[in-house]
Structures are given as C-alpha cells and as structure tokens.
Amino acid sequence: MNEAAITLDGWYALHDLRSMDWTSWKMVSNEERQAAVDEFHVYLEKLQKADDEKTGSHAFYTIVGQKADFMLMIMRPTMDELQELESEFNKLAIADFTIPSYSYVSVVELSNYLAGESTEDPYQNPYVRARLYPELPRQQYICFYPMNKKRDGEDNWFMLDMDKRKELMRAHGLIGRGYAGKVKQIITGSVGFDDFEWGVTLFSEDILQFKKLIYEMRFDEVSARYAEFGSFFVGTLLDGDKKTAFFNI
C-alpha cells in the first residue's frame, strides 16, 4: 500500500494572467484611461494593505511574450477571499480592457518528505509559518509554471514507496539549496483545484538563474523521469512608476 505524503497547507493562491486589449484601450480618452488606472491603483493599494498587515500577499508582474501581458498573483487565507478579489477585479473599469489568458488556483503546500521527527505542532513553528504564509518578495523577476508528476508505465511517481520518494526529494532539495539567496521558490499544490498537480512560482533578481536552476533540475531524477510541465510564464516587476507607465499610451 502506498503512503501519500502528508501536506501542510497555507495560503490559497490565485495566479491571474491577463492580456490587454490595447486596441480598445487606445480608443478611449486620456481621462477615461486615467480614471481606470486610478481605480485599479486603489484596488492594488487594498491588496498591499493585506501584505502590510500580513493577512495575505500579492505580486504584480508584466509577462514577456504573447501568452499574457500581466500577472496578478494573490494569496489569502481562504479560497472565498480569492474569489471575491477576482470578482472585484472583474468589475473594475480596467478589466473591460483585459482578456483572460490563463489562471491557476492552488494552495501553498509543504510536504513531509524532508521533515524531521517532532512532536510539536508544525503550524506553530515560525520557520514553517513563514513558508506557508509567505510575503511575496518584490524581486525583479518572476517565473511561474504548473507541473505534474508522471503516471506513465514504469515512471509512476504515485506508485513509488515513501522511502524512494524521500530519497528523490532529498536530491531535489540539495539542488535547490545550491540556489539559496538567488532564487526563492513557492510550491503550491493544486490536486483537485486545477489542471496540474503543482504550481511552481520562482522569484529572483537575476532572470538567468531561473534557466540555470530549472536546467540543472532537468538532469535530476525527480524532474528527468517524473516531471511534466505546463506553460512557462516569465516577467518583470511592476512597481512604483512602472505600474502607471505600463498602461500609458
């Protein structure tokens, strides 16, 4: 009988990716555009308030390439709050000029593969809490993609026994540790919530570190043998004046 990993679950996450309908956006007056941007900024300030009060977190990035123009990643203690915030965004004037490109629903997840023996309640451990309820960094670059672990003939992650999965995850963790200080990763679980099993969100000040990390992991058994990937989205931080400049015509 196989043993499912025990997960600790933190904040719920919505990755909301939109393209701009630039043609329509160009057709409205400067005043109308300004009012829509101002209204959106009030919405972003509301999101930021939750960051400040540590009751949630968000990240706002442009996406490079044609898959989307921007991504708003929002984390909250409940899925209901995400739904409300999504609905609130959809009612903003600016939403009329966006085209939904992709979305991903998941929850921050830590597994027990590498956890030591302990009798304490992990939800009270400050290190664990910082990972379950993370403050999304304002680093220059983001990389997001969904992924599965394969169930394909001999290569079936879910048929491996716990000890084997622990061994493989240890090797995975060691590679990841080599990127400490260069890449911050947030793993969100999405079994039962979305089309893939996990969402991988990476932050860095150096975009090339995403390629180096992911390439190195491709040669590691967990990825080489068992991983399959959805679409990759990379982008740059929209903060300060860039939040306004992005919408300028």
Ligand code: VOV
């Ligand atoms: C900064 C890089 C980094 C680091 C340090 C790191 C470490 C760790 C640890 C210690 C653990 C296990 C315990 C836990 O914390 O849950 C994980 C877990 C996981 N990872 Fe990871 N990972 C990284 C980075 C990292 C990347 C780049 C990817 C994508 C793989 C690739 O080929 O593109 C990934 C995937 C995952 C997944 C899907 C899981 C959950 C697997 C499951 O079956 O449950 N991960 N990961």
